Amino acid sequence: MKMPESETQTARQEIAEVDLIAGCRAGEREALEVLIKKYQPAVLRVCVSMLGSREVEDLVQDVFIKILKKIRGFEGRSALFTWIYGIAVNHCRDELRRRKRRCWFSLQALPAETVEQIPLEEASASEQMESAELRHYLRVAMNQLEPRYRELVVLRDLEGLSYEEVAQASGIDEKLVKSRLYQARQILAEKLKRYL
Amino acid sequence: MSEPLQFQAHLADAVLWQWRKQELDAAEGAVAQRHLQSCASCQARAQTLGRLFEEMQTLHQAVQPALAERMRLLGRLEARFTPRANPRVLVAASRSLVRWLAPAIALLAVVFMLWREETVSAKNSLESLLSQTREEQLFMSSEEEDVQQALMELAFSPEEK
DSSP states (O other): OOOOHHHHHHHHHHHHHHHHHHHHHHTOHHHHHHHHHHHHHHHHHHHHHHHTSSOOHHHHHHHHHHHHHHGGGOOOSSOHHHHHHHHHHHHHHHHHHHHHHHHHHOSSOOOHHHHTOOOGGGSOOOSSOOHHHHHHHHHHHHHHSOHHHHHHIIIIIISOOOHHHHHHHHTOOHHHHHHHHHHHHHHHHHHTGGGO | OOOOHHHHSOOOHHHHHHHHTTOSOHHHHHHHHHHHHHOHHHHHHHHHHHHHHHHHHHHHHTOOOOHHHHHHHHHHHHHHHSOOOOHHHHHHHHHHHHHHHHHHHHHHHHHHHHHHHHHHHHHHHHHHHHHTSTTHHHHHOOSHHHHHHHHHHHHHSOSOO
């Protein structure tokens, strides 16, 4: 019996994913290469957007170490990519908490997100927006969002996950994801009011 | 006749956002659509929101790992998770091997020496026994000529040596 094209493709992807997971569990170089090629860009993007800084190489490496440590326990209750997003988001949350603590104890060490938190009012008053300036404001506005809101905007609006996948990755109930994301978008739009 | 309330009030930014992403259900979407057709202000905001949203996505997608970053990550993961012949393991293995192998070889050497000694002494005692018999020359001969000579001697010599 011939399977429909889409089903065949899905089955092939599942097999490939099963092989990838098995290879990663065995520590095979080829599997590690595929894992990195497939997921490093997404993990990097999430880390950069969550931490508000490009200096996240160590953080990304730590996320992958966590992934490989935990992959033995991966039961496939969610898609592999959702599971990976979940680990990345959790690691970023921990890092933000660590940075906040460090900042609390040492006034010298300001976290990257604080460094970039320039009040929007103090920035250039020019009404004529250039793309670079707009991007700067967008970055600042994102960094000013509370991490619990920021992670949802990143996962849903920037990474394009469905509400269900966002709920799985963030470990939050889907209804709460919806209401929190509504608030997040409202706050973000408020911060960018001058362009609206 | 006044319009229904939802047509009079402006749409919230988050609702415009949802509308752009087609997240509203059919009824909500229809209401938003009708409002946008009649409200220039919301239309303009929806357009700007769309532009901001696109810029945000472009900015986000522009973040890509450099090749060097990828290689460093692979190196770190390989060093940690790829099983390979670890020199420390080899050293430990060779140490335990030496611990067992050296006495075993010594023991084998002793056994060999003892066996060799026994063989030599057995040969010696056989030779001494042979020297007491008339067949000594026959047994000690290796050449055919010597064997024939020994046989002749055995045949024609007196009975006792």
